[in-house]
Amino acid sequence: MIPTGHAPASICxxxxxxxxxxxxxxxxxxxxxxxxxxxxxxxxxxxxxxAESLPRTISYHAVPMSRGIDPWAPRAIWSLVKLFRHEHFxxxxxxxxxxxxxxxxxxxxxxxxxxxxxxxxxxxxxFRGFRRKIFKAVEKITCLLATHxxxxxxxxxxxxxxxxxxxxxxxxxxxxxxxxxxxxxxxDISRAAAWxxxxxxxxxxxxxxxxxxxxxxxxxxxxxxxxxxxxxTYFRGDQSARLLVVGGLESLGMDPExxxxxxxxxxxxxxxxxxxxARYLAAMDVLVHPSxxxxxxxxxxxxxxxxxxxxxxxxxxPLDAVIPNETAIVIPPRxxxxxxxxxxxxxxxxxxxxxxxxxxxxxxxxxxDSRIFRRHLLERRIGQLSAAERxxx
Numbered sequence: 440m441i442p443t444g445h446a447p448a449s450i451c452x453x454x455x456x457x458x459x460x461x462x463x464x465x466x467x468x469x470x471x472x473x474x475x476x477x478x479x480x481x482x483x484x485x486x487x488x489x490a491e492s493l494p495r496t497i498s499y500h501a502v503p504m505s506r507g508i509d510p511w512a513p514r515a516i517w518s519l520v521k522l523f524r525h526e527h528f529x530x531x532x533x534x535x536x537x538x539x540x541x542x543x544x545x546x547x548x549x550x551x552x553x554x555x556x557x558x559x560x561x562x563x564x565x566f567r568g569f570r571r572k573i574f575k576a577v578e579k580i581t582c583l584l585a586t587h588x589x590x591x592x593x594x595x596x597x598x599x600x601x602x603x604x605x606x607x608x609x610x611x612x613x614x615x616x617x618x619x620x621x622x623x624x625x626x627d628i629s630r631a632a633a634w635x636x637x638x639x640x641x642x643x644x645x646x647x648x649x650x651x652x653x654x655x656x657x658x659x660x661x662x663x664x665x666x667x668x669x670x671x672t673y674f675r676g677d678q679s680a681r682l683l684v685v686g687g688l689e690s691l692g693m694d695p696e697x698x699x700x701x702x703x704x705x706x707x708x709x710x711x712x713x714x715x716x717a718r719y720l721a722a723m724d725v726l727v728h729p730s731x732x733x734x735x736x737x738x739x740x741x742x743x744x745x746x747x748x749x750x751x752x753x754x755x756x757p758l759d760a761v762i763p764n765e766t767a768i769v770i771p772p773r774x775x776x777x778x779x780x781x782x783x784x785x786x787x788x789x790x791x792x793x794x795x796x797x798x799x800x801x802x803x804x805x806x807x808d809s810r811i812f813r814r815h816l817l818e819r820r821i822g823q824l825s826a827a828e829r830x831x832x
Contacts, residue, residue: 448529448824449478453519453542455504455535457486463534463559463618463737465493470813471820472496482522483538502541509537519545529553529824533585534618536562540577543584552827556585559618560734560756561595561604565660579604587823591735592616594755613815616759617735620812621803626717626744628800634721642708644681644722649786651750652683652723654716654738659692662729662752667697667707668775669729673782674706680786685710685719720745724792725785728757731772736760739767743803748795750781760807766799 450471452464460481471477481493485501493499502518503511519542523531533542534557546554563574582588582605589611590596596610614620636646644650651670657663670682684707690698701707710719716738720726726742726749733756739749740760749767751757761767768784770777785792 447476447478449480449526450530450532450820451480451482451500451523451526451528453482453502453531453533453538455483455506455538457481457483457489459483459535461489465497466622466809467619467813467816468497469494471817474813475817475821477820480526480528482519482542504537504541506535506537512537512541516541516545520548523549523551529827530555530820532557533581534559536574536577539581543581547584552586552831553823554584554586555823556581556588557618558582558588558590558595558599558610558734560591560732561599562732564598564732564754575602575604582609585609587611589613589819590616591618592756592759594759595734598755611819613819614812615806617737617740617807617812619737620809621737621740621744621807622809623744623804626720626741628744628746630717631721631745634718638718638722642683642710642722644683644708645679648679648681649677650681650683650723651725651727651782651785652685652719653727654685654720654742655728656687656689657684657693658689660731662731662772663689664694664697665729665773665775665778666727667694667701669778669782670707671697671700671704672775673779674704676783677786680706680782682707683710683719683723684708685713685716687712716741717745720747723747725750725782727778727782728752729770729772729778730754730757733757740803740807743767743799744807746796746800748785748792748799750778750785762798762802766795766802 454460460483468479472479480498482500482502484504490499500522502515504515523546528551530553531546531551532555533539563571566574588605588609593612596612600607674680720742726747728736728739728751730752736757739757742749743766751767752772753769754772763769768781770781
């Protein structure tokens with residue numbers, strides 16, 4: 440049951456770029472505004488087009504931020520301090536590495552009563568040596584300054600507690616996990632058959648080709664080298680196989696020889712970023728997600744909603760998104776040979792793919808429906824704000 444009778448309150452969401460807000464925040468924010476009566480604001484790097492796309496009930500604040508090494512960091516923190524002090528937000532939610540640190544510091548300085556770190560992944564997991572120590576220290580600072588930490592998977596909650604990032608009482612996973620749940624109206628399995636034919640024709644893929652796909656930013660820490668190594672090896676034994684890559688490319692850190700092969704290989708189809716992810720998932724037979732680190736792996740749940748089996752790595756996040764051996768094959772991270780074998784097993788057995796696909800759809804529908812997720816989120820926000828109000832009296 441959703442609590443009622445709460446006083447109107449204001450929430451500000453902070454991410455480094457507007458792309459994260461668009462992908463994971465906007466629909467949940469609209470729901471909180473409509474069903475909870477909250478005032479909603481968003482802050483990220485300047486994006487006029489995105490700001491104009493928002494409903495009038497949501498305000499947008501441009502803050503000088505960028506991904507990676509950010510020379511604007513002090514200016515961004517001070518901009519956020521001024522914003523928080525001027526607007527008197529009751530709750531600030533922050534996520535993505537740079538914005539999370541900046542907003543955690545700024546919200547603490549501005550005395551925002553409820554400071555929520557949406558811990559959608561733990562960056563240092565994919566690093567080693569001194570770099571890992573630096574990013575772990577930054578993660579601990581962000582967690583320390585937050586009043587609540589909300590990892591998007593139970594696996595990452597357990598990992599964070601074991602790593603000493605925060606005490607268990609400070610962490611909470613919304614419902615079954617993920618950043619926002621799966622929109623089953625967008626990822627509509629009833630349209631999968633038609634989309635499959637359309638997209639395969641558009642891309643020049645055969646009706647009987649075995650198509651395995653990757654969705655997201657293809658990069659080193661997403662297992663890009665392992666994916667391409669496995670694909671190149673697998674192609675030698677299966678002439679009908681195709682790799683469909685949906686999303687952007689981040690070549691920094693990737694094996695340049697593999698990147699060159701990918702660009703020249705006609706059996707690798709590069710689609711680039713798209714908002715029509717569901718259509719491209721429908722064209723695939725298997726989703727491959729060989730990441731080294733992940734918060735949850737929402738695309739895995741989305742693919743399962745479309746009836747796709749998956750191949751995922753045995754890391755926190757993806758393990759929470761699947762049922763091993765029922766909806767997905769789980770392989771060790773950084774192991775292209777294991778990935779190639781998993782591809783072979785699924786390609787050779789139509790019945791196995793079908794059984795896993797049916798189980799995958801049921802699992803995703805019952806555990807990651809965004810409508811149910813938002814109800815749990817609303818209850819959580821009302822509880823946090825009510826508790827803060829009682830403490831302030």
